[in-house]
Amino acid sequence: MVPITTLHYLVVAAALFVLGVIGVLTRRNVVVVLMSIELILNAVNLNLVAFSRVWGLHGQIFSIFVITDAAAEAAVGLGILIAFFRNKETVNVDEVDLLKW
């Protein structure tokens, strides 16, 4: 039987982080890009909670703040998306083309 260490959790978090980065870089749909950013923030949270097992509760507190921030970012992001959609009728990143990308 392999004992589970903090490292195991960190590897899962790193995998989620990298998948989130891939999502931001390759997907065209703005909603999916925002979801990939949520994935990155989830990786941060898993890191923090795993470390907080070693060091005490401060990491968990930090993760609660990160969750709140994710909620705020998602709300504003979707608000901007709605305003954008109203003028342009698309949700694809590469059709955000009035300004040079």
Add this chain to the structure above:
Amino acid sequence: MLHLALFTIFGAVAVAGAVNLLVQRHPINSALSLIAVMASLSVEYLLLGAEFVAAVQVIVYAGAIMVLFVFVIMLLNAGEEELTRGSRVAILVGIPGVLIGAVLIAWTLVQHSGTGEVAIGALPGRPETIGWLLFHDFLLPFEVTSILVLIAIMGAVVLAGRPVPTSQQPRKEA
């Protein structure tokens, strides 16, 4: 043994959900797989003894945020995303590049010794202690967070609200 089994199952579900999020072409499927990721992460938090964070994860993330996402997907009626040449190039160049990054990150983490074994049970994350910390050590960040949430509400209302029609002439496009 229980710890190993639970960790492996839910860790695998989380990573598989994340992969599925990227592979799915329809945003609603991506949103559903993100919910799976978040739910399985909250089980991982329980294994780490963070009961409160696990509850917040389910209530705020899987509950509130994802409802918002699903709502917006439905509202905008976003359909399937087609691949363009640009996105194919991004996939061809991006994925190998990022995978190299992943291997580097994993290698770095493995290099670092000194992460101890995690026992299941004997949970440190009692809600009282968290509350005490929030209103003591982290009082200022906590209060600032309340402003952050206010801004988010205000921003969403300002941006998504319907603009008042004006008699102004249309502006010249640049």
Add this chain to the structure above:
Amino acid sequence: MAQYFTGTDYLLSLPVVLLTLFALGILLIDLMLPKQLKWVNAVTAFAGVLFATAGVWRIQAVYAKGAGGYLGRFAFMQSMLVDRFAIYFFYLFLAGTALAILISVRYLEIENEHHGEFYALMLLSVVGMMCMAAGYDIVLIFIGLELMAISTYVLVGFLRRDRRSNEAALKYLLLGAFSSGIFAYGLSLFYGLTGSTNLRAIGNALQHQMMVRNGHADPVAVLALITTATGLLFKIAAVPFHQWAPDAYEGAPTSITGFMSVAVKAAAWAMLLRILVFGLYPLRSVYLPLIIFVSIATMTGANLAALTQNNLKRLLAYSSIAHVGYMLLGLVALASVDYTQPAFYDGFKGILLYLMVYTFMNLGAFAVITSLRNREVIGDEIDDIAGLYFRAPTEAIMMLIFLLSLAGIPPLAGFYGKYFIFLSLIESKHYVLASLAVLYAVFGLYYYMRIANSMLMREPLEKELLPLSWGMRAALGVTAVATVFIGIFPNWFIEAVNWSLGLTQATPIAGLMK
């Protein structure tokens, strides 16, 4: 039971509390105001800034006096450190915000988007900036950063009917949130390495680990440093993380472009200095090569891209990226020597002075561009400024002063910012970098003179005179006078920077290291 929070804590948070109260007040008053009286919101916001300035002044008088006084005070269980460095930045943020409010009023009326939320968001973003500059706990710094960033996203997208504004906000949000995520990942690794969220504890633990490992950094520390630095460099818009800046600057309401290029940028710099110099100082040998590379890339990329721009806001965006490159050179100088060397102070001094000078000259230039906007003309193309001298001579002369100052011509303020940075580079023996920087500064003269040429030599496309509102007049007057004044009497301002670093005291830099 012991008393956890004392009057000191509350006094130190006074500016933040005042700004929040005024912002909430604006939101309430706005509901009652008819459309013609929306300028009352601007007056309220301006009063809020004045009250907050008085609060900062009070803190300075009580806790940061000269000899024998304190260099700084911790508040709220060490999550906040209000030292002279923080107070200096508080003043910068408040000055930038006050000027941006002055130039906003008429612009918003023309755009027909004159809402109270605009000013409330500006004040609340200053709250975030103050948390970034005074934060001594990575949780507070992160929350402050997000507070500032999210309010700026909304401000950029404030012109809802304008597609450029929508797009700018969307791009800024996606890249900003992405970089915040990467930044948070780095912070979580630092927490894991050191077991603390306090910058001083993190710095001490890292120092200890470096000693244990014979001066080699832990690989995880390197990974954490790279992700954290990526987030920080994104926020100051250094090449190759600058993609968002020209788009966001071009699409945002012009007064917000000015606000972003001074106050938001100063806050990002305050955070960068707090984290890299105060917290992660033990890792300086690791990040030095990274900063050198980024600063060269930034100067090269931005100066080349600025040459071909025809949109004034975009051109000034690239110019502001180029200025970030020069400021990063100051960081190179201070990270390459020990903190007892003169190059360390001169580099630090250079960055702080540069930020102050930049606040006035750049906001002045944006004020001129804002004034070009009238009912029919968007006024941000280089053609729109053509013949400005014949339409508004005073304004054209002021713009010329700002442009010369941005280019770093000696009798003006911009020169002194560059002077200390080049001095510190020479003191720390980076001769190649110093000559490269001088070369690029000369190069920059070309595109600034392109604007000046269009302004002074070309025939105006529109003949009518340019009306200026009282707010615009005040803002232009203050920025122009400050730009000239700092250039002619630099000593007072250098003294102020010395004061903020505590250089007259026995302890070299307030709050740095043990």
